Amino acid sequence: MAEEIQISPPTAELLSILEERFPGAAQPAECEGVVIAPDRLVEIATFLRDEPGYVYLSCVTGVDYPGPTARFPARFEAVHHLFRFQGGSLTLHVHADRDDPVVPSLVSVWPSANVQEREAWDMMGIRFEAHPDLRRILLWEGFAGHPLRKDWQEPYYEADHKPFPSRYPMGRPVPAEERTLLGRNLQYPPDWSPAGWKLQAEVPVYAPMDERAAEGGRPMHTDQVVINVGPQHLSAHSALGIVACLDGETIQRLEPVLGYLHRSHEKIGERNTWLANMPFTDRLDYMCSMSNNFGYAVAVEKLLGVEVPERAEYIRVIMAELTRVMNHLISIGFFTNDIGVYLTAMLYALEERELIIDLFEMASGSRMMCNYFRFGGVARDLPEGFLPLAKELVYERLPRRVDELERFLMDNEVFRARSIGVGVLPADVAVAYGCTGPLLRASGVPYDIRRAEPYSIYDEFDWDVAVRDGGDIYARFAVRFEEIRQSLRILRQALERLPDGPIQAGKKQPIVKVPAGEVYGRVESPKGELGFYLVSDGGPNPYRYHIRTPSFVNLGVIGELCRGHLVADVAPILASIDIAVGEVDR
C-alpha cells in the first residue's frame, strides 16, 4: 500500500461534498476512492446516484485481508465501482469484520448489485444485509467454505503461489491419480454422516418458484408449472440452466441457474504469477480471447505504469476490432439458429469468422486461445502476409458479406416477427441493471467505454457509437450490424496508419513484479464492459484478481426481459443478450 495517501482532485472534491452532507461517514481510502461507514452506505449510495450522477454500478466484489497489518486490522473489504455516463469513476470501499463480515446490500439502489453481491457472498462469504435473495450463485448450496478467502485451500492444494517448488530443480512428476484429491483439505461438518444425508442443493432454486406457483387469486383456476431449460440445451449456448415458472405458456418468473462451467478462475488467478494469467483470460469468453487479453493488459499496465509503443497499440486495436466483428457475426449467426433458421445463416457468419481466426492464428499461433498480449506490448510482430490478407478481408470481403447477411435477415418477416417488440429493455432498467455493450446501446443509451473513457488509442480514430432506440431484440441486432461497420471503419484507419517501430516496451520479463496498489481497468469487449479489479501487494502474484464480466451482469436482467413472454421467446432473448457461459461462470 502507498505510504502517502494520494487523493485525486475529483475524489477530494467529492469527499468535501460528502463530508458536508454526511459528516464523518466518508474517509479517503488507502489506494483509491473513499471508505464509507457501513451504516451510512445505502444513504450515501442513493445520494451519489441521484445527485452527482453516478448512475452506473459497474462492479461489486470483496477483498480478504486475513491477518492484521501495520496499517489496519484483519478485515474484509467490499469494493464498489461506480461510473458516470458523462465520465468519471468512483470506488467505494466498505470495511467489515473478518469474523462476521456484514455489509449493507445495495440492491435497493442498483438492481445490478443483485448477482454480484450473491457472487461476493458465494466466493468471499461477505453477508450483504437486506439482500432480497442472498444465495450462492456459482457454487452449490451446501458447499463448505468460501473459496476466495485467503485461508481456503482447494483440492490438490500444493502451495499458495506458483511457481511450485516441486517442479524444479528436482521435478519428478506425481500423476494426479496418485495424489489424494483433497489431501489435508478433507473435512466434514462435525454432525455430518453420509447415511442420513439428502441433497439440498436444489431446494433454494425451486422453492421461490413453488411459492410463486402456489399463489392464488387468478380468475380461472389453472396450475402453474415450473420447467427447466438446460443445463444441456441446444439454445442455452453452453451449460447454462434456466428455471422458469409458467402460467399457461406465459413466463411468470425466470431465473438462470449458473455455475455449471465454474472453474475457479479467480482462485487460480491468485495462485498464478501476473503474466501466467494472460492465457487464462483467453478462456473467459472463449470467442473473444483478444479482447480479454486487452482488458487484463490494460489493467496491469495501469499498475505498472508502462507506456505501450505505438505500433503495439495499433496491433492491439486491430486485433480487438477484428474480435468485435467476429463476435457479432457469431452472435447474429447463433441467433438465427435459435429462432429456427438452423445452420444456413449461422454458417454464413461462421465462414467470415473463420477467415478472422485464420489471421489470429497467423499472428499469435492459436485460433481461439490467442494469448497474444503482453504487458507493454504484444507477443510478436505481425508476420509477413498478415497485412495483405487483413486488408483484403477488411476492405473487400467483410463489407460485402455483412451487407449480404443484413439483407438476409433484417427485412425477413420471420426474423422481424420473432424479434420486434420481444424482450424490450427500457433504458432506465438497462442502466439500473448495469447492462453494457450492445444490450445497453440498443436501449438508446450511447455509452461505449471506447468513447466515454478512451483507453489505448481509440481517441485517435474516427468512428461513431452505434445506438438504437427500440430496446428489443431487433434493435440489438441492428446495433450489432452497425457496430461491425464501425469496427471495419476503425480497422481501415488502423491498417492504413499502422506505424513501424517496436512492439514491446522494455524487455519482456517472465516474472513481472507489479507495484503495490489497486486498479480497476476496463475495456469495451464485444459483449460489454469487461473489467479487471486487481490488487497487488508488490509481489509476483496478484493479491486479488477479480473479473467483472459483461455476460454475467447482463444475464442478471434476463428475468426482467422474459417476464410475460412465451417459452419460445426465451431462446431468442438469451441469444440477443449474447452471453458466453465461460465468462458467466468463470
Add this chain to the structure above:
Amino acid sequence: MYGLGILKSLSVTMGRFVMTYVDDLKWFLKGGFGKRYSPVALPVRQSPKGRGVFTVQYPKERLPLPENYRVFPFQVIDPKTGEARCTACGICARVCPPQCIWIVRATDPETGKPKREPAEFYVDVAICMSCGFCAEFCPFDAIKMDHDYEVAAYKRDGEFLWNLERLAKPLAYHAEIHPTDYMAEQTARGRKAVREKK
C-alpha cells in the same frame, strides 16, 4: 408486401448455392476434376478470395499451418552434440501457467555440483494449455512449440507425460517448421559468436 423479405433472404441463399457451383466450375476449367481439391487450390479456397464451400476434406486435405502455430513444446536437439540444447535453467518451469513442466537438473556424480543439463525433463501434455510461454521465454532456444497436433492416445494415464526422449526433435525439424524464427536465431547466434571471439 408481406413475404418480400423472405424472398430477399431466399435470393441470398440461392446466390450462395449457385456460387458454390460457379466456384467448382472455375476450378474445373483450370484443371479438370479434382483440381479444386489439389494443394494449389487449398490456400485460395480458404483465403478471403474463396467463394465456394469452405469445407476441408480432413484428413485427406490438411490446412497449411502458419509458422507461429503452436500445440505442445518440444526439445531441440543440437546436431553437433546430439544432446538437447536445454541447460536446465528452469525458466520454462517457472513461467508455465499450469505448471506442467517438471525438470530434474543433472548433477556431476563426482563433485555433486549441478550441471547445465537436464537429467530428466517432463511435460504433462494432458495439462499443458499450449500458451507457448516456455518457448517464448527460453533464453537458449532450446524449447519450441510443435506443429504436430495429432497426439491422441488410447490411455489417459502415463501416455501424456512426455519425457525427454518423447519431446526430443532434431534442430532440422525446428528449422523446417519455423523458417523465419530459425533464420533470426541463426543470425543472433552468429553475432554472439563473433562478439565472443573478439
